[in-house]
Amino acid sequence: MNNELNNTEKTISDNNTSPEFGNHSQRVLLRSQSDKIITGLCGGIADYTKLDSTFIRILFVLLILLGGWGIVIYLIASLFVPSGKEDLTMEKSEQRKIIKENRQVLSGSILLIVGLFFTLELYGIIEFFYFAGIPPVIFWSLSVIIAGVYLFKGGWNELPKTEFSVLNKSATHKRIAGICGGMAKYMHIDTGFMRIVWLIGTFLTFGTGIIIYLILWLALPAEGEKQ
Amino acid sequence: MSRPGKVIISTGLIILGLLNILSETGVLNFELNTLIIHLFLFYGLIIVMTTIGRNSRGLLFIGAQIFIAGIAMLMTEKFEILNSVKILFPSVLFSFGAGFVMLYIDNPKEKTFLIIASLLMLISIFAMLFLSNSGIILSAGRVINILLAFWPVILSMMGITLLVNKNEASSH
Structure with missing residues (x-):
């Protein structure tokens, strides 16, 4: 999302003209601080791959249906991918736009995953499974606790006033x-x-x-x- | 959402998760349904209290719906309702009416909300008192039953709509 706004694509211009390196730029995968819902990993991947971050987020959401391993991959990747720097030059209106879009994507993803899961269950295609090896009830309880901690730590920021x-x-x-x-x-x-x-x-x-x-x-x- | 509202809701979520784990592991014994009803009532009130007058009208409307849903769940839990189909139609009308009342309280300049809320609540009471055995109520009940059967499809549709229209968010 908003590739022009990204601050995570750390472009290192190599001015070294030696034949060993040549004139090229190197892109580094970093977690986005501007296009961020939880840890900014999807935003970072989107900036790195030049794809829309919504597309990356939907892919991760759909991975949850494959036994919940999408969440595990996301958390492990978030631990290893370093965080990008915050863009202090970003205007309030741009900040508001990104927060609002991300909230809409988050709400839409939650509705889609719950709806898809129960639709597939309705037609007997999928059954309640052990999410990443964790029993479903424990998984849901942990999800609720993590959501509480996320909210408490200020992950869900108040939108700038309009x-x-x-x-x-x-x-x-x-x-x-x-x-x-x-x-x-x-x-x-x-x-x-x-x-x-x-x-x-x-x-x-x-x-x-x-x-x-x-x-x-x-x-x-x-x-x-x-x- | 205000800072106190966030703290209350996040604490409630953490407590709910912990209680559920304790219940599943056999440390505590309680009815999950009862807890969910109380959470609906609690969160409905908290959302309304923390969003009123804060320019978060969508959340305010949803908060009112959650609170009324909690009351409806409490009624069905505590009292024996013989035909729940008959009360569904008036309940939905009343719930929407309550949502519009909250929108009016949030911004008293918008008299239209008060008119709509009064109309919805009057239709709800009228339907409850005079139309309980009519074809309209029974047909509405059937429609509601169909919607209840396909709620996951409706949720998916809503999710896709939000994802597809994400760029529109910035235009509001």
């Missing part, structure tokens, strides 16, 4: 009237996610979601209009 948004119909994220887009912007969540929640809510409430949508369509001002 302006107070007003509820209105979105002009940019619009399918019908821009209600879901406007609500998503107001609640600081993804528009696609909001649409799915709205759709499920409409099914669950037997059409009440449509009535609410119509009321909001009439009641809310368009983006840029005064209330």
Whole structure:
């Protein structure tokens, strides 16, 4: 992600013109400090391989389905790969953008892994397995404890403050009237996610979601209009 | 999320993990269901308390839903409900209504939230009192049962949506 922002790709320009080395640059794999969710390993690999960090993260998430060994590989690699330096020149808005994107990737990955696991279990393709040799219940308990420690140590940082948004119909994220887009912007969540929640809510409430949508369509001002 | 909120939630997670290990190893004996219900109630309240007035409305709405889900779980645990399908539809309406009430409390300038919350809660009470045996409630129950059967697929869809739209996060 944001390869232009990376600070982990430590490019060592070799000015030595001796025939032994020649003119070349050497890239070193480092854990990213800017594109980081847990230890910054996926961000570092993404910077090193010039791939999108989301792609690397999804690969690691899918590896969890193979007996949970993805987590073990991740932790061992994090121990051996050194940490990159923090980019102090990065602006608050860029920092906020990366934190927000990473949070979305983290939430999406958790939903995807849980959903995939239980979907495969529903069709009998996969069964509860010993995660990396650890019994499932102990594994889940340890995961909950690790999540608690991660949160406690400040891994989940508060987003830098932004302006107070007003509820209105979105002009940019619009399918019908821009209600879901406007609500998503107001609640600081993804528009696609909001649409799915709205759709499920409409099914669950037997059409009440449509009535609410119509009321909001009439009641809310368009983006840029005064209330 | 504020610093005290993070501390409370992280401590709760560590305690939950430790209790579960102690329960599995036979050191402690307790019902996991009861613990989960209390956690839902506890975390629902904590999330609402720590996000209100802090410009984290998505989390505020989710906190309200978690708290109401905890209450619903407590009701089904403590009382014998003969037909749970009948209360699902009004409960979902009430839960969404409670979420909108919290959004209104967070920002009282948005009167629309109060109107929607009142409407949802009124429909919920009306459905509970007058439509308990109607076809609408039973059909809604069937739809809910289908959704409950396919919840992993829905979760995967939500996860994929978040991953695909990750660049959109920065535009909000």
